[in-house]
Structure formats: structure tokens, C-alpha cells
Amino acid sequence: MPELPEVETVARLIRPRVLGRTITASQALWLRSLGGPSAAAFDEQVRGCAITHVGRRAKYIVLTLGRAAPAERAAPKHRLTKHEPAGALLVHLRMTGRLHVEPSADPLGPYTRVALSLDDGHTLRFDDVRKFGRFTFVADPAAALHHLGPEPLSDEFTGAWLRDALRQRRRQLKPLLLDQEFVAGLGNIYVDEALHEAQLHPLQSSERVTKPQAERLVSAVRAILEEAILREGSSFDTFYRTPEGQPGSYQEQFRVYGRDGRPCRRCGATVQKLVVAQRGTHVCPRCQRTPRGVP
DNA sequence: AGCTACTCCTGGTAGC
DNA sequence: TGCTACCAGGAGTAGC
Numbered sequence: 001m002p003e004l005p006e007v008e009t010v011a012r013l014i015r016p017r018v019l020g021r022t023i024t025a026s027q028a029l030w031l032r033s034l035g036g037p038s039a040a041a042f043d044e045q046v047r048g049c050a051i052t053h054v055g056r057r058a059k060y061i062v063l064t065l066g067r068a069a070p071a072e073r074a075a076p077k078h079r080l081t082k083h084e085p086a087g088a089l090l091v092h093l094r095m096t097g098r099l100h101v102e103p104s105a106d107p108l109g110p111y112t113r114v115a116l117s118l119d120d121g122h123t124l125r126f127d128d129v130r131k132f133g134r135f136t137f138v139a140d141p142a143a144a145l146h147h148l149g150p151e152p153l154s155d156e157f158t159g160a161w162l163r164d165a166l167r168q169r170r171r172q173l174k175p176l177l178l179d180q181e182f183v184a185g186l187g188n189i190y191v192d193e194a195l196h197e198a199q200l201h202p203l204q205s206s207e208r209v210t211k212p213q214a215e216r217l218v219s220a221v222r223a224i225l226e227e228a229i230l231r232e233g234s235s236f237d238t239f240y241r242t243p244e245g246q247p248g249s250y251q252e253q254f255r256v257y258g259r260d261g262r263p264c265r266r267c268g269a270t271v272q273k274l275v276v277a278q279r280g281t282h283v284c285p286r287c288q289r290t291p292r293g294v295p
Numbered sequence: 296a297g298c299t300a301c302t303c304c305t306g307g308t309a310g311c
Numbered sequence: 312t313g314c315t316a317c318c319a320g321g322a323g324t325a326g327c
Binding site for chain 1: 305
């Protein structure tokens, strides 16, 4: 399921296909994907907007929108069009969402939930089998994303910061790392991978993590995310594909995720699967010692 | 404060 | 073959 590396990959590959394009029409084939407004209200918000920036924040793809400034509307074509901010589209792929650009003449797929016609004869499509994803317009993207914690690949995410932040909470490590307000962009797969790499148990209590352990965890998270981005994410089922339709290849590097019953790549002990916070969780019982007080 | 359970969804698969 | 039951899970919410 798309986490930070997959979302980053989608944003990078979508960017050259949509940047600078103007939205000429919209279609909402599954209303709830829009997260609230009617199809007509959504259309009014986005139609006529140009896509002025394509970025990522946490697991959101952020398409920044702008409208031609009033004084410029009648300006000669050769002048660079200035845009006034007009909100943003926040795309969250959740489990099965997929964002891609195809010629407008190509028929929409059975799982296309939202489609935006662009002024170059292409259509930006949001497909989503399980309908958990969101394709929402927000007037104020900074406010909408304000609740998110730091980016794990930013300079802010250091061992010292993490140690202090962990000690301010009293929570199990895994649910805390999955909490997007704590640190933004990690999901079930990369948390399992990072905890194994750092040799920390998912049920370890956050306030007991030592400075060296926090340093190890920061290094593990950064290294794993960077490598996963290089490999364009992880594809182990039929869902995640890049906008070009290609699978990622980071699943070949998985240390523990989905490897229950198989030997740990580091020590050879059998990887176990347990449930933590309602999520399938993979650990090596030898590399990741069960903390005291946990049965 | 932090935990668990529940909701949203559907294709795939295990079991019979 | 064809049916049912169950599974995966990110994030929001409710309740303890």
C-alpha cells in the first residue's frame, strides 16, 4: 500500500505530465472520493485552474492550483501567465489508489473515481478499487496539512529530536510511528522494516527508548525510505503501480514484511507475525527482543 | 492520555 | 464448480 516512497514516486512521475496544465473539466464517478462537496461544487472549484506545483507532504500528493490573475487575463499570450493561489488538490491513495495520466480519448477504467481533463488532450485519472482513497480540493492546503508531523527525510528528523519526542509520549513504538501527527509518511510496511533494522520491538514503550536506539531508528528509517524511493516503492500485490504502470522493486529487499515463517535475513531465526494496533506486524524474535512486561 | 473496536470498501482466496 | 466467510488496511471516530 502506498506509503512515503510510493507517493513520492507518483508525485515525481506525474509532475512533468501535469505541471502547467489547465483543468478544463472534471468528472466524479464516485462522489465520496471527493470527501464532501458535490460534483458540481468540486467542478466549480477546479475548472479553469492551472496546476502550478506538484509536490508531496506525508502520504499526500499535493497539486497546487492557481488562477490567472485578473489583470493578466486579457494580456498577450507571449507574456508568462501569473497565477493567484486557488487552493490545492490533496490526493491520498490509501490502499489501492492510483494516479495516472492518459490520452483523453482512452476510455476510463472500471475503477476510475475522479478524472480531470487537461488542456493538452490528456486526462489525469484517480483510480481506486477499494474506494478508501481521497481526491479532495482544499482552499488552504497549509491549514489542511497543518496537523502532520515532521517529514522523516527532513533535517528536522534527527536522533536527538526523536529521542525527546519519544520520551514525551508513553506509547507503543509501532502505533506511535504510524501516527501521522508524530512523524509523517510512514505506514505499516516501512515501520516494520525500520524497527527490524534498528532492532527494536514494535511493542517497546516509547519513553524507554535510549539515545543510541533513537539514533539507530532514525538511520534505519532514512536509509530504508531512500532506498525504497530509488526502487520506486514496493509492489507485492496487484495494487501499487507507478503512473507508468510499472511495479516498484523494493519488495525484493523486505527484511520482515510478509516474510513470516521464513528465516530472518540477519540471524536466521523464523520471522513471526503478530497483530499490533489491528495491523499485521512482522518481527524477528531474536533481533527484536520482546520488551519486559509483554507476554 | 492511550488503548481498542468499529467504519469505510472490494478483490482475492481459503475452505467446503 | 460454486458458494460463503474472511482477509488486507490508513485514517477518522467513539467509547472506555
